[in-house]
Amino acid sequence: MAFDSRPTRRRFGGLAGTTLGALVAGGACRALGWSASASDSSGRIAARPSAGATTTAQGSKNLGLDTRRDALLQMPGDVSEPVPLLVLLHGAGGGGARMLQRIAPAVDAAKIAVLAPDSRGPTWDAIGGEFGEDVEFLNRALARVFATVAVDPARLTLGGFSDGATYALSLGLINGDLFPRVIAFSPGFVVRGQTHGQPRFFISHGTSDPILPIDGASRTIVPALRGRGYDVTYHEFDGKHEVPPAIATEAMTWATAR
DSSP states (O other): OOOOSSOOHHHHHHHIIIIIHHHHHHOHHHHHTBOTTSOTTTTOOOOOOOTTOOOOOOSEEEOOSOSSSOEEEEOOSSOOSSEEEEEEEOOTTOOHHHHHHHTHHHHHHHTOEEEEEOOSSSSOGGGTSOSOHHHHHHHHHHHHHHHHSOEEEEEEEEEEETHHHHHHHHHHHHTBTTOSEEEEESOOOOOOBOOOBOOEEEEEEETTOSSSOGGGTHHHHHHHHHHTTOOEEEEEESSSSSOOHHHHHHHHHHHHOO
16 A cells, blocks of 8 residues: 555545554654655745844734734743744634643743634645645744744754644644754654754654554654654553543643753
């Protein structure tokens, strides 16, 4: 059976334990979809933090980039410059605001700014297709945030849950020169792309996850990342497809550490 490096969430669940596992046994690069022939522009984000930016954004508000599916920016109550920023990606069928609510206590305690965008469709474009509209929207959203928030480039994190974790891992590898830290709560796989930079990773997964079973997901991804020389903080927990409060708290502490 031919392996598609960009499987749908459902198809990946059926293949993870066999095809992807076999590819890992043959080589971590192929397992993660890394390819020297991948286009450097695929999945690339151009927006960058501005050294001269002053933080004027306050509170929690939508950016107003789209009337149907937008992006939420939430600022910490006590702003110190420069600000750590988490770009938080939701799971399939979700939205940015709802995803932020899932880990709100940990975010509030960490005093981290959060950009929580909505995907253009039911899930992120490259999960079952190609990088495109979601990357363009993320670029626009980040450009808006960088114009109104003095962001600490060393504490700029891309993170997500489920499909959002898969997308965060994929874009994080492609844009490691922008995101030095990547958080993946229960990811499924990694989409093909040309890597840049040397980001660090925080990955968690429930040992009884029925949606994205751990053996074909994080237990495959983590060794492959480490085999390529990436720094990976990895936590397995006794649970299902979720983000336990203790894991969320540790992830936010990791994201904001100097």
